[in-house]
Amino acid sequence: MTSKKQRNLSHDPAVFFSHRASGIDQSTVIMARASHDSFTESAAHHGDGRHGASLRSYLELPFVYKRLIIGCLAAAILLGWAALIVWPRKYESEAKLMLRVGRESVSLDPTATTSQTLMLQKTQEEEVVSALEMLGSRQIAEGVVDELGESSILNGSLPSEGGEPAGPTVVDRVKGLVSGAIDLVATTSGLRDEISNHEVAVRRVQGAVEIKAQKKSNVISVQASAKTPEMAQALVQQTCDTYLKQHLLTSQTAGSHDFFVQQVDAAEAHLNALTDRKSDYMKKRGIVSVEANRALLQEQLATCERELLMATGSLEQVNAEMADLRRKIADTDEEIIAERKEGSDSTWSGMRQQVYELELQEKSLAAKYTPQHRRLIETREQLDGARMIMAKLRSERVDHSMTPNPMKRRMEDDLQRSQTQVVGLQSVVLEKERQRVQLAQQVRELHDWEIELTQMDRDIESSAASLKKLVEKLEEARVIEELRNQQISNVSVFQPATFVERPASPNKRILAAGFVMLGLCSGVGLAFLREIGSDTMRTAEHVESSLRYPVLTKIPHQPRLELGNSIRRLDDAGDIRTRCRSIIGDLMLSRAQPIGEPPRGRSLGVIGIEPGCGASTLAAALAMVSSDDCGLKTILIDADGRTRSVSKAFGLQNAPGLLELSAGDAAVEQCVQQLSDSKLALLPYASPSANASDADSVDRHDPRQTIEAFQQANDLVIIDFPPASLPDQALSLAQTLDYVVVVVESEKTKVAQAQRFLNRFAGSDTEVIGIVLNKTRNYAPAMFSGA
Numbered sequence: 001m002t003s004k005k006q007r008n009l010s011h012d013p014a015v016f017f018s019h020r021a022s023g024i025d026q027s028t029v030i031m032a033r034a035s036h037d038s039f040t041e042s043a044a045h046h047g048d049g050r051h052g053a054s055l056r057s058y059l060e061l062p063f064v065y066k067r068l069i070i071g072c073l074a075a076a077i078l079l080g081w082a083a084l085i086v087w088p089r090k091y092e093s094e095a096k097l098m099l100r101v102g103r104e105s106v107s108l109d110p111t112a113t114t115s116q117t118l119m120l121q122k123t124q125e126e127e128v129v130s131a132l133e134m135l136g137s138r139q140i141a142e143g144v145v146d147e148l149g150e151s152s153i154l155n156g157s158l159p160s161e162g163g164e165p166a167g168p169t170v171v172d173r174v175k176g177l178v179s180g181a182i183d184l185v186a187t188t189s190g191l192r193d194e195i196s197n198h199e200v201a202v203r204r205v206q207g208a209v210e211i212k213a214q215k216k217s218n219v220i221s222v223q224a225s226a227k228t229p230e231m232a233q234a235l236v237q238q239t240c241d242t243y244l245k246q247h248l249l250t251s252q253t254a255g256s257h258d259f260f261v262q263q264v265d266a267a268e269a270h271l272n273a274l275t276d277r278k279s280d281y282m283k284k285r286g287i288v289s290v291e292a293n294r295a296l297l298q299e300q301l302a303t304c305e306r307e308l309l310m311a312t313g314s315l316e317q318v319n320a321e322m323a324d325l326r327r328k329i330a331d332t333d334e335e336i337i338a339e340r341k342e343g344s345d346s347t348w349s350g351m352r353q354q355v356y357e358l359e360l361q362e363k364s365l366a367a368k369y370t371p372q373h374r375r376l377i378e379t380r381e382q383l384d385g386a387r388m389i390m391a392k393l394r395s396e397r398v399d400h401s402m403t404p405n406p407m408k409r410r411m412e413d414d415l416q417r418s419q420t421q422v423v424g425l426q427s428v429v430l431e432k433e434r435q436r437v438q439l440a441q442q443v444r445e446l447h448d449w450e451i452e453l454t455q456m457d458r459d460i461e462s463s464a465a466s467l468k469k470l471v472e473k474l475e476e477a478r479v480i481e482e483l484r485n486q487q488i489s490n491v492s493v494f495q496p497a498t499f500v501e502r503p504a505s506p507n508k509r510i511l512a513a514g515f516v517m518l519g520l521c522s523g524v525g526l527a528f529l530r531e532i533g534s535d536t537m538r539t540a541e542h543v544e545s546s547l548r549y550p551v552l553t554k555i556p557h558q559p560r561l562e563l564g565n566s567i568r569r570l571d572d573a574g575d576i577r578t579r580c581r582s583i584i585g586d587l588m589l590s591r592a593q594p595i596g597e598p599p600r601g602r603s604l605g606v607i608g609i610e611p612g613c614g615a616s617t618l619a620a621a622l623a624m625v626s627s628d629d630c631g632l633k634t635i636l637i638d639a640d641g642r643t644r645s646v647s648k649a650f651g652l653q654n655a656p657g658l659l660e661l662s663a664g665d666a667a668v669e670q671c672v673q674q675l676s677d678s679k680l681a682l683l684p685y686a687s688p689s690a691n692a693s694d695a696d697s698v699d700r701h702d703p704r705q706t707i708e709a710f711q712q713a714n715d716l717v718i719i720d721f722p723p724a725s726l727p728d729q730a731l732s733l734a735q736t737l738d739y740v741v742v743v744v745e746s747e748k749t750k751v752a753q754a755q756r757f758l759n760r761f762a763g764s765d766t767e768v769i770g771i772v773l774n775k776t777r778n779y780a781p782a783m784f785s786g787a
Contacts, residue, residue: 057539061527063779064538067525068530076519088501089512090225093232095240096179096495097220099131128213131220131491134250135243136210140200143242144209144397148234153201154585156227158234179499209239222497229501236497248489257481260474267467274463278456290450297446301439306430315425318418325415332408352391358383537754538747543771546751547758552586552741552770553579555614557777573625580618580625584632587769601633601711603737604718605766609754610725613745614774616645622741627680632715635672635681637707639733641723647684650675657684662703681714704736724757735764742768746776 062069134140145153145759152158210223224235286514287293362383365376483489537543540551555576587604608615623636637658638646647653652673660666661683675680721734724742735738740761744754761768 013082016481017554037106041418057541060779061531062524064777065523065527065530066779068527069520071518072523072526073516076515076522077512083504084508084511087506089380090226090227090228090503090505091229091232091502092223092234092500093497094224094228094495095222095236095493095497097131097222097240097243098492098494099127099218099220100490100492123217125216128218128220131243131247132211132213134211134246135220135222135239138206139246140239140242141202141209142724143246144205144235144238145198147242150197150201152231153204154197156231158228158230202529205235209235225504229499233497233499236456240493240497244489244491244493246489247491247598248484256477257474260470260477264470267463267470271460271463271467274456274460277625278460279454281452281456287449287453290446290453293446294450296440296442297443301436301443304432304435304439308429308436311428311432315422315429318422322415322418322422325411325418329411329415332411333405334408347393351386351393355383355386355390357565358386378437390612410771411665425761452534453709509658535750536747537744537749537751537773538776540773543744543773547771548756549742549758549768550770554773554776554783555618557746557775576621577625577629580621580631583622583770583772584626584716585740597656599712600708601714601716602739603707603711603735605718605721605737605740606718606743607721607731607740607757608723608743609749609757610745611643611723613723613743615743616640616643616649616720618741618743618772618774620646620649623680623716623718624678625768626716626718627644627675627678631679633679633681633713634716634718635710635714637683637710637717637719638685639703639719641685642722642726644685646682646720650682650684652682654687655684656687658703658706659686662706683710703733707733707737725753735766736763737766740766740768741770741772743772743774749773 149159208224209228210225211220212223213220222236222239224232224239226232226235283286355599358379362376362379365373365379369376371377531538537546540554543549543551587602604622606615619636623634626632626634636646638644638652639658640646641659642651647655647657650673655673656666656671658671661668661671671683673684674680675682707717707719719733719737721731724731742754742758758768
């Protein structure tokens, strides 16, 4: 037998197929490679998506243990039904109070609102909060206990017509006994102080009555719960009545009317004194109306200001005109030319002729020479000198006749008249300024009088307003006095205490839903605990984590696919064929035969951990796929002497088999059965005429040489072994094979049993290539198939 070290020399499938003398064609190699690649991709995808597979397995748990969950749910529903029967009932009653707040509210006592009041919204909130505090006070609870009685409160029911409380029920008695025992123990041990029945009744009333109000609302709801609807209604009604009485006593102040009568009389006397003082003041100063005097003084002052402004403007205008006249007089001559006469002169005429000639000579030279030429410069100098002489001679030819300037005389007359006008305007300005000072003094005096009169008017108005307010409060106090006498308040009961016969608790829907949830949660929890504590393997993840071997494939559970009809219906089972091709591809590509050795086929053993796990069906399917799909020369050997499933499936019960061939009692041609139109050969276990001792012991015949001989003549030798859980000598033959495939059944094969069997191959040359998880079930619906 080739050692494991020698088998591992090469993993290239081409090496193995190149040294096969049996002649496997290229299509077989391609199919094996494709099958292996498909399996490798599937395994890699399975490894990468291990989290997803685990999630799917967890999602399947409720469907796997659906009976357990349904049982827990049914038990919870029964428990809930029993709880609904024995659960004590509680009844509720409700009354609603309307608290009117505002100007019309009688709770706004006039003695508390003589000064500025708060805003209406804030006052409303304060009134509602105050009412809630009063309703929840101990004073109200004690009033309810005094009216209904301690015994009624403690028993939870109103007295009957005879005046005695109704008798307690059996449940109440049992509950009372238990409560009494607990109270006795707590009181004796010092954990609780001993209190009277009245105190207990007051606390029960405070616990049974609930007072609440919606936000931004002046409606107060009074609710109470009790064992009977009558008692609940009585608690609510008595609470409202007690509150109304206490509200009348606490929300109104006695003596308000008399107080406001005294205040009104004092305010009237003070207002009369202020009015008389103002009248005397105006008489002494002769003031009829401050507004009329102010208007007259303002008109006079405005006229004086206007006239002063006009006089000042005129004075400034005259001064400006005088300044202009003085400037013009200074600039005007005393005499002016009366006549100017020009005479004839031969010298000037000669000079004029000479200038003319020089001008002609200058133009002629300028046309010939440059401006820097000497002759041109000299000519121009002679021309300038001649012109100057001619100008002097011209001025001496004119004679002037002078006379006094009449315009200057007129301006001097105008200046004298303006000086006279300035004197008159200055006297007017001085008089208007004196009048303005007098009027301003009168305005200041009137202003001082007005201040004093305004203060007097303000005092009179304040006193009048105070008197008016006190009169209004007096009227309010009078109305409140009458309302108190007639017991009318701002609180109205618009919904009296209700009588509801339907119990408020327990809430059957919530209780039923709670028990249903309890049943579901307990069922799912037990399912998870059973899954965690299970000693069998259900999923591929569990198999790989427990056995430390890869799962080659998972075969779904098919009840009608037994060994006999699986052979006949293998063409229809496309999924099984694909899975078997994956196993064959992995087998062919796992290890190769060392170069230099004679060509030999591979031996594969198929062993189930326990009976019925489908090992014989898998062995037959692998053999048919190997021969039909992969084109490998394959022989299938039945080594299971107990069931002989393969022999029965192919109808070989009467033919000699492995036992006779190993013992030399039959030839190979007699034992090996070749299927028609296929490369598959079959070797049954033994004929029916074989001895029982031979059928029970394979080791005596030593079939290893027979298997090695078949390996020399075939590409693949597949052996169907008996289950590992049943003692059989044939199992020792598995340790001499090249490969072993272990078949476990989902949800039945135990982890410890599979581990014990796989530990036997730890020191042998046989390679366990993987696990086949058979008869897996998909419990989850189709919606979780991709989870």
